[in-house]
Amino acid sequence: MGKMTVYHGGYTIVKNPKILKGKNTKDFGHGFYCTIIREQAERWAKRYDRPVVSVYTVRMNTGLNILEFREMTNAWLDFIIDCRNGTIHDYDIVIGAMANDQIYNYIADYIDGVITRDQFWSLAKFKYPTHQINFCSTEALKCLDFASAEEVS
Template sequence: MGKMTVYHGSYTTKVVPEIIKGKNTKDFGPGFYCTVIREQAERWAKRYDTPVVNIYTVRMNTSLKILEFKEMTEKWLDFIIACRHGVPHDYDLVIGAMANDQIYNYIADYIDGIITREQFWSLARFKYPTHQINFCSSESLKCLTFVSGEEVVK
């Protein structure tokens, strides 16, 4: 795989990326989340008082353990549910669609038995495309090279 550009939305410039283990569980577990969609990173950054989009180049290390979801599937949904419940995994990188707030509400409704799995898929299919790459290990972070941090206008 060649080089690609990824973006990380933050409140500050992140020259040295780090694994983030927040109190809130994320789609693909703890890690450093990026996307190939700049506009999405800008949306992430605009949650903060000083929004910054960090830009990196990535050269994937093929010896890493990588899980990629090319589309939203049953396996993707089950993986997110497990990660959101704090179940650890051993992947270095996880790549796939993001369960944004609206999609996560559908996931929560499914978990709580309010909607069926079939209803979840009917609702989730019509949301705009999203993308995320979670760098889950210190080895995966070595694939990132910082390019710049750019403040975003709110």
């Protein structure tokens, strides 16, 4: 598999990524989140006082347990719901679209029974493309080579 460039938006330069296990659950569970869309990483970074985008070269290890959602499907939705509810998975890397805040509100409404699955899909239209790669294991982090970082405005 060839090389690709990914970006991580945060508040500091991250030369040595780690698996983060925060109190808040995320779309694809615990891990180190990146994207192939630089503008998205900049949006992530701009939530902080010192927005920084770290850049990595990635060569995927095809021997790892990788789950990729090429489209927003029922399987994608169910996986996000499980992860956001604290279910642990055994994937090394998970790739797919991101459930941004607006989409997650629709997911919450679906979980609470306020809307149906069909209504969720009618509402779940992104205004711009999203993408995330979650490096979920120590072995997955070995696929990342730090290239550079810069503060963004």
